[in-house]
Amino acid sequence: MTLLLSLAIAMLFGAGATLLMKSDLIRIVVGMVLISNAANLFIMASGLSRGFAPLYPLPEGALVSDPLVQAMTLTAIVIGFSITALLLAIAYRAYLDLDSVELDELEEAEEREESEQEKEWRPF
Amino acid sequence: MYNVPTVRNTPTIRRLEGEHGSKQNRKHLELRFSRSQTHPPEDSPLTTLAVILPLALALVAAPLTALAGTIRTAWTAPVGVATAALAFAAVLWGWAFAGGGSVDFPWAPTWNLRLAFELDGLAALYAMLATGIGLAVVAYASKYLPLHLEHQNRPDTDIPRFHAFILMFMGSMVGLVMAQDLLLIFIFWDLTAIASYFLIAYDVHEEESRYSALMAMLVTGITAVLLLIGAMMLYVEYGTFLLPDLIETAEPGIYLTAAAAFMAIAGLAKSAQVPFHFWLPRAMAAPTPVSAYLHSAAMVAAGVFLIGRVYPLVQTSQFLLDALLVIGFASMVVGGILALSRDVLKQLLAYSTISQYGYVVFMFGLGGPYGAAAASFYVIAHALAKSALFLTAGAATESSGGETRLSHLGGMLRQQPLLAASSGAAAAGLAALPLTIGFFKDELFFEAALERGMPFPLLALFGAILTLTYMWRFWTGIFLGEERGESRPLPAAMLAPITILGVLTIVGGIFVAPFASLTEAAGMVSFNAETPISPAYHLDLRPVNLLALATFGLGALVIISRPLWAGAAGVFSRIGEVLGPQRWYDFSLTGLNKFSDRIHWLEVDTLRSRIVAILIPLGILVGAGLLVAAPAEAGIYSVGTVESADIPLIVALVLTAVAAVAATVPRNHLTLVLVLSASGFSLTAVYAFFGGPDVALVAVLVETILTILLLAVLALMPSAVLKRSETHGSTPGTKRRAYIVGGASAVVAFLGVWGALSRPTPEESVAAQHIELAPDAHANDIVTVILADFRGLDTLGEITVVGIALLGIAALLSRGRLW
Numbered sequence: 001m002t003l004l005l006s007l008a009i010a011m012l013f014g015a016g017a018t019l020l021m022k023s024d025l026i027r028i029v030v031g032m033v034l035i036s037n038a039a040n041l042f043i044m045a046s047g048l049s050r051g052f053a054p055l056y057p058l059p060e061g062a063l064v065s066d067p068l069v070q071a072m073t074l075t076a077i078v079i080g081f082s083i084t085a086l087l088l089a090i091a092y093r094a095y096l097d098l099d100s101v102e103l104d105e106l107e108e109a110e111e112r113e114e115s116e117q118e119k120e121w122r123p124f
Numbered sequence: 125m126y127n128v129p130t131v132r133n134t135p136t137i138r139r140l141e142g143e144h145g146s147k148q149n150r151k152h153l154e155l156r157f158s159r160s161q162t163h164p165p166e167d168s169p170l171t172t173l174a175v176i177l178p179l180a181l182a183l184v185a186a187p188l189t190a191l192a193g194t195i196r197t198a199w200t201a202p203v204g205v206a207t208a209a210l211a212f213a214a215v216l217w218g219w220a221f222a223g224g225g226s227v228d229f230p231w232a233p234t235w236n237l238r239l240a241f242e243l244d245g246l247a248a249l250y251a252m253l254a255t256g257i258g259l260a261v262v263a264y265a266s267k268y269l270p271l272h273l274e275h276q277n278r279p280d281t282d283i284p285r286f287h288a289f290i291l292m293f294m295g296s297m298v299g300l301v302m303a304q305d306l307l308l309i310f311i312f313w314d315l316t317a318i319a320s321y322f323l324i325a326y327d328v329h330e331e332e333s334r335y336s337a338l339m340a341m342l343v344t345g346i347t348a349v350l351l352l353i354g355a356m357m358l359y360v361e362y363g364t365f366l367l368p369d370l371i372e373t374a375e376p377g378i379y380l381t382a383a384a385a386f387m388a389i390a391g392l393a394k395s396a397q398v399p400f401h402f403w404l405p406r407a408m409a410a411p412t413p414v415s416a417y418l419h420s421a422a423m424v425a426a427g428v429f430l431i432g433r434v435y436p437l438v439q440t441s442q443f444l445l446d447a448l449l450v451i452g453f454a455s456m457v458v459g460g461i462l463a464l465s466r467d468v469l470k471q472l473l474a475y476s477t478i479s480q481y482g483y484v485v486f487m488f489g490l491g492g493p494y495g496a497a498a499a500s501f502y503v504i505a506h507a508l509a510k511s512a513l514f515l516t517a518g519a520a521t522e523s524s525g526g527e528t529r530l531s532h533l534g535g536m537l538r539q540q541p542l543l544a545a546s547s548g549a550a551a552a553g554l555a556a557l558p559l560t561i562g563f564f565k566d567e568l569f570f571e572a573a574l575e576r577g578m579p580f581p582l583l584a585l586f587g588a589i590l591t592l593t594y595m596w597r598f599w600t601g602i603f604l605g606e607e608r609g610e611s612r613p614l615p616a617a618m619l620a621p622i623t624i625l626g627v628l629t630i631v632g633g634i635f636v637a638p639f640a641s642l643t644e645a646a647g648m649v650s651f652n653a654e655t656p657i658s659p660a661y662h663l664d665l666r667p668v669n670l671l672a673l674a675t676f677g678l679g680a681l682v683i684i685s686r687p688l689w690a691g692a693a694g695v696f697s698r699i700g701e702v703l704g705p706q707r708w709y710d711f712s713l714t715g716l717n718k719f720s721d722r723i724h725w726l727e728v729d730t731l732r733s734r735i736v737a738i739l740i741p742l743g744i745l746v747g748a749g750l751l752v753a754a755p756a757e758a759g760i761y762s763v764g765t766v767e768s769a770d771i772p773l774i775v776a777l778v779l780t781a782v783a784a785v786a787a788t789v790p791r792n793h794l795t796l797v798l799v800l801s802a803s804g805f806s807l808t809a810v811y812a813f814f815g816g817p818d819v820a821l822v823a824v825l826v827e828t829i830l831t832i833l834l835l836a837v838l839a840l841m842p843s844a845v846l847k848r849s850e851t852h853g854s855t856p857g858t859k860r861r862a863y864i865v866g867g868a869s870a871v872v873a874f875l876g877v878w879g880a881l882s883r884p885t886p887e888e889s890v891a892a893q894h895i896e897l898a899p900d901a902h903a904n905d906i907v908t909v910i911l912a913d914f915r916g917l918d919t920l921g922e923i924t925v926v927g928i929a930l931l932g933i934a935a936l937l938s939r940g941r942l943w
Contacts, residue, residue, distance in 0.1 A: 008777045010874030010877060011782075012781060014785075014867060015788050018867075019787065019866075020735050021732060023852065026846075027796065028731070030787060033804070042877055045881055048889045055904055056899065057904075071910040074911060075911070089936040090936060092936070103730060103732065107730060
């Protein structure tokens with residue numbers, strides 16, 4: 001099970017890293033989602049025990065899943081989600097201002113803008 | 125574990141008066157070194173005060189002066205002079221009347237750090253120089269600086285900065301020389317570097333000043349790290365930073381040699397010894413009083429002080445002593461010859477300083493009681509003479525209306541008789557003529573060389589001849605020869621310090637006893653044993669006198685034969701300019717700058733390169749960690765067990781992973797989002813099979829919202845924009861690169877995660893306590909009670925993040941206007 005979990009986490013992370021290398025902002029956001037999913041699963045998998053849900057009344061003599069990592073995973077999921085939302089908002093803002101969500105195009109647009117500002121700039 | 129000494133035996137120098145003093149010189153009081161177990165140091169209020177008072181006065185001088193200067197510029201100089209005078213008086217009192225003393229407070233006890241200060245012989249010598257010459261320099265500057273600023277059309281409000289930094293220099297020197305804890309020494313060491321940086325760059329509008337200041341800062345600052353490394357090496361081995369303890373417990377060997385060598389290199393760089401000498405002539409860009417101070421009693425003196433302070437550690441290794449001999453002699457020769465070829469007054473003096481501190485390092489290298497004590501004596505004699513000469517250079521320049529070159533000055537003897545006489549005394553002192561304190565410095569120097577045997581007396585003779593020659597050039601160049609233009613009268617406050625220093629040089633040549641006793645006390649600290657020296661005039665033909673006579677005779681010959689060697693000295697200095705270490709400094713500085721620019725552009729050029737810049741070092745670090753840990757943890761990787769109940773979990777896991785990998789394939793954004801949510805929803809199933817209903821429920825919720833959000837953003841963007849983004853830049857090359865990076869990341873992540881998950885389960889866990897305590901918190905859901913109660917602060921942090929993200933999103937969507 002340890003090996004399988006590690007493999008799954010590594011695949012999630014690798015897929016996320018691959019998407020990060022793309023030049024499409026949406027894909028980069030998706031890559032970040034996959035990486036945070038990998039992190040969440042890693043936290044969940046690092047629990048010390050696995051068994052029944054940690055709810056009272058507890059079953060007699062049986063293993064109960066580690067509640068601490070679950071609490072941490074919950075926190076991580078929520079934080080990951082807010083970051084994703086923020087990233088999407090940035091992508092949307094980029095589209096609104098520069099009419100593109102493609103990195104190279106964005107960079108060109110940025111340089112254009114900078115050189116225009118430079119042109120307007122006068123020392124005194 | 126660390127061998128932390130429990131009993132501290134502070135070496136104390138105590139004054140024994142009366143009956144004990146009768147045997148030897150009764151004129152000066154005898155100093156004794158006491159280090160016995162049965163006589164712990166006396167901590168009377170007087171000895172404590174003898175340390176605290178000078179230290180405190182020296183340290184408050186700078187802030188007080190800066191404060192006075194900000195209130196009213198005109199108050200700067202008087203307050204500065206008064207605080208320097210008080211500090212000097214306190215040091216004098218603390219040593220000569222209270223007899224020194226020590227204080228020792230715990231600082232960071234867990235690291236065995238102590239605020240340990242001691243006014244011992246070595247500290248007293250350098251503290252007197254720092255405060256005494258500091259006083260002379262501040263007094264001189266009170267008149268010099270307004271003139272200097274007037275030349276440059278700068279406002280008077282620049283004055284307080286100068287005085288404050290020079291007094292900060294003084295304060296950190298006093299702290300440095302009294303500190304007994306290596307870390308304290310390091311801190312004060314760097315404080316002097318900071319003060320010198322601001323002083324050298326005092327004329328900030330000149331590029332030369334800024335360049336020189338940076339050079340001094342870099343050369344002395346980078347080597348200062350070696351001091352820290354040496355200190356840490358000793359701490360790791362012996363568990364203490366306290367020098368007296370280290371001297372007692374450290375055992376000779378390669379380890380100690382390496383640590384002492386690091387500290388010695390820091391000292392050599394600060395003392396501008398070959399090959400670090402190039403920063404010192406550059407530092408002449410500073411106003412003259414700064415140069416005078418820097419060369420005689422502060423910065424450069426700090427270097428040889430450090431060597432004197434750690435000398436008991438250095439002298440355990442003959443190799444280090446020999447290295448000091450070589451470096452000292454090289455500096456002596458390089459500095460001396462270059463001094464002969466310089467035309468600018470301050471440059472000549474700067475190279476002379478390199479040469480003179482070369483003598484000191486040479487003497488430390490000679491070793492033996494004479495070497496250690498004579499080195500300290502040399503520092504006093506040099507400080508008195510050199511500070512007077514620098515102030516003379518400044519005075520001559522001021523008086524001639526800004527002329528700095530030797531070839532354009534001359535004949536000032538008639539116009540400035542007092543200046544000529546005082547600086548003549550100082551020059552004679554440096555050139556070691558009889559009836560000056562300098563004669564004894566060379567006497568001891570020759571004595572130390574003779575003690576070591578041939579060929580060292582000949583090397584010493586060579587150095588002494590060089591000194592005599594360039595001092596003759598300096599003094600005659602200014603004061604003899606034909607008059608060049610008119611000479612303006614100088615204010616008394618500028619002449620007085622030079623005269624006093626000149627008189628002291630002569631006084632030291634007649635009443636040498638107080639200087640000698642101070643030197644013996646200082647030598648005792650360096651040598652860690654008694655170092656009796658007896659400088660005196662002997663009217664016979666003993667070897668020392670023969671060497672002195674040879675110096676005068678051969679020196680006169682060299683002076684007369686100047687046309688024969690002037691060309692050769694010039695060629696030597698040209699070679700130095702072309703091949704010297706300054707070129708290497710410039711080369712490495714520009715190289716580093718370019719390298720840093722390259723790295724910077726690699727990192728921040730595009731978003732992709734930034735991601736790579738994070739992923740690659742991460743992979744390297746994790747990989748290196750695995751490699752290091754691999755041999756010890758080879759057996760730790762476990763495959764784990766699979767039971768039939770786990771099959772649903774495995775199915776969900778496979779779905780999650782496969783869907784994630786599949787997400788890298790599609791072009792279409794809609795497909796991408798759907799594949800992503802397939803992976804995400806499978807993951808919620810994994811959570812559910814993991815026995816985490818709370819997590820699964822939240823994950824379902826979040827996945828749903830996320831999918832809607834992604835689809836909504838896609839719906840808001842025109843398909844043309846999305847299409848462009850899908851197709852642009854997706855060549856086979858970039859695709860391949862993305863998969864290579866992704867695959868490599870996956871491998872590193874796999875190794876790291878597998879290693880972490882394979883660790884054995886500990887016996888006790890926090891979770892068990894949480895489960896036990898949950899009913900007390902009136903909850904049945906343990907995860908909820910952890911989130912809301914046991915680890916409530918985590919949740920608070922989480923809510924804060926969500927709040928900040930929300931604010932960010934709102935700001936982004938409303939073009940930065942939130943209301």
